[in-house]
Amino acid sequence: MSAFHCKHCGKAIFRKESIIEEVNLWDLTEYQAHCYAITEAIELESFRRYDASLHEGWYCCRFIMMRMIVDKFGTGDKLLVYADSVVEVKDGEPVPKQQGPSHQIKLGKIDFDQVVHHPEAANLQDKLLVVKLGAIWCPPCRLMDRVIDSLKRKKRFA
Structure with missing residues (x-):
């Protein structure tokens, strides 16, 4: 027996x-x-709720699960979980945890300017600041996460 974990x-x-x-x-x-x-899902009521125009969704720390309201994928009322968000763990084994991309900060409209223009940013004058605007449920936005991580690994920016 096994379960899939975030x-x-x-x-x-x-x-x-x-x-x-x-x-x-x-x-x-x-x-x-x-x-x-x-x-x-296991304990669906323990997840945070996020609704968009085409789906209803649930997440813990990242977007995990959705059900289409407008069924553009032909998936009916099934719950859908992004495979790249979960890992299968056999019962009784430890759950591996990954850290998100380094230096990643979630910004809302209130704190965007405060973070981007923070006094410590003066120390980073010669560094590239990447601000990605997107949605955690959006496949093209998820693709950009991979692109940014790849550039980071290749030392294209700090």
């Missing part, structure tokens, strides 16, 4: 027996929006 915080999301099928919502060449269609 890669970032380790929270249990769903059990393997809940998988109905695997679907690919988007094909963006470098990013495949591969999802598990599941029947139920």
Whole structure:
């Protein structure tokens, strides 16, 4: 027996027996929006709720699960979980946790200027500041996370 856990915080999301099928919502060449269609989540009421025009969604630390309100992918009322957000863990084994991208800060409209123009930013005058605006549920935005991480690893910016 096993369960799928959030890669970032380790929270249990769903059990393997809940998988109905695997679907690919988007094909963006470098990013495949591969999802598990599941029947139920573990403690759905413990997740934070996020609704958009096309779906209702739930997340712990990152966007994990959605159900389409406007069924543009032909997935019906199934719960969909992004495969790149979870890791399968056998019962009784430790849950691995990953850290998110380094120096990543979530900004709201109130604190954006405060962070971008912080006095410590003067020490970074010769560095590139990357500000990515996007949505955690959006496959093209998720692709950009990978691109930014790749550039960071290649030392294109600090």
